[in-house]
Amino acid sequence: MADIKRYPGIRHFRGSPTRHVIHLSHGTVRNAGTGLSFWYRPLTSVLSELPIDDREIQLMFRARTSDFQDVAVQATLTFRFADPEMASTRLDFSVDPDTGAATTAGLDQVTQILTELAQGHAVDVLAGAPLAAALTEGLRATRQAITVGLAGEERLTTTGLQVLGVRVLSIRPEADVERALRTPAREAIQLEADRATYDRRATAVDMERAIAENELGNKIELATREQQLVVQEGANARRVAQEQAAAEAIRATAAAERTQVTTVADAARIRDIGAAEGERERAAMAAFDGVDRTVLMALALRDLAQNLPAIGQLTVTPDLLTGMLGRLFGGAAAAGEEGDR
Template structure:
């Protein structure tokens, strides 16, 4: 918006680089340009300000497709004033010489004009396609058709405007109808999700089966190793028993051999003792053979007394004494005979 400074009987206007100011005096063009700064008289000057910057106009257009279905299209039209002097003659772009503000609503006029033109072009573009084609084809084809139609529209050029482009943000149908159209895609997506779920479950089952087989294989392997261990332990126990039996046999043989050796040694010792005792007895008898009979009787009596039990009194009768002496004499007779020989 231009800045106007008030002075007595005069005004000073200073515009911006993005605003084109047109000054008329008595119906004739006095000044026209962007970024002007000049003095003017408020009672005789007619001022118009045309914006030169790019502007965006969001629109909502309603149309009907070839299969008689209502759709709503959100469109954004980009435009600019390329012929400010022509636009100043076709639109109310005049500004107050006191405040510099627009006296009318020129942008609303532009919005109404472009909105009607865009809605008509959208209706023309969608009249030849079905609802499914309009929704599924996307915004690209519709955007190209609407942009080309606006660029070629005579009314736009006659107003001093140039359409830079149109962007279609969405093409929407009735909520229930759009939901019905989305059902096949949703069903397909659900089927794909179910298929993925089934595949995941099948994969999980396959993995569980592989795990179970692995565990079974491990158990079989452990059972085989346990069997080998039992067999090895039995073999070891049998070997230990055989070794123990062999050791016992060796020990028994050694014990028998020791006992045989001891028996032989004892027999030899007994034989030697017998021979020694026989030799001693023979020597003793040989010694008794040279002793007088009276001495032998005395020794016999002494030995007899030593071998008799202890008695307090002993009565010897002639018969007893005679029998004893006779027996003693008979015991010593062979010795005496041997000695005589």
């Protein structure tokens, strides 16, 4: 916006480096350029100020495809005033010479012109393509058509406008059509997700089966080894039993032989003892040969007394003593008489 200083009957204008000012007085150009500073009379002066920097406008319009589907096109145009003096003669960029207030009618006109021209070229392209092609390839084709079309527009050349760039941001169908178009892709994505889930489950099942087979193989291997262990333990037990039986047989044989040797030795010893005792008895009998009966009786009583058990108390009555003496002496007398005979 211009900086205007107000003085009585006169004004001072100071421009900016991004705006082109045109000063007319009585229909004649007095000052024209960028960044100017000058004095003027407000009653006889006409001021126009145009931006010479790059400007962008957002375009939003609707078009219809060859299969009668409405689409919304969003684009951005970058433009500049290549000939500000020519543009000032075609568009309204006037500035109040008294207050410096600028009108926006010129930029509104530029926006309308660019929108209509861009929409016309875009509609021509989209009208010849079905909806699917417009959505997939329409961005590039529409951008190229707008760029080429605006470059050759005589209206822009005569207005002093230059389009620097075109960007088509999106081409979107109506909401229900867009949802319908998204459904196959969503279903395909869901199908891929389901397939991935099934593959993962199948992989998990295969892994579980492999684990189960491995466990079963381990059990079979363990059972086989246990069977081999049982067989080996049985063989070891039989070998131990055989060895123990052989050892017992050896011990029994040795014991039998030892018993036999002991028996033979005992029998020989007993025979020797019996023979010795017989010899002793014969010697004793030979020693008693010719000895008186009374002496033999006394010796027998002595041996009997030695072999009798201990008697704590003995009561001898006259009757018992008389009877015993009678039997003793009676027996001795009878023996003497028989000897005399």
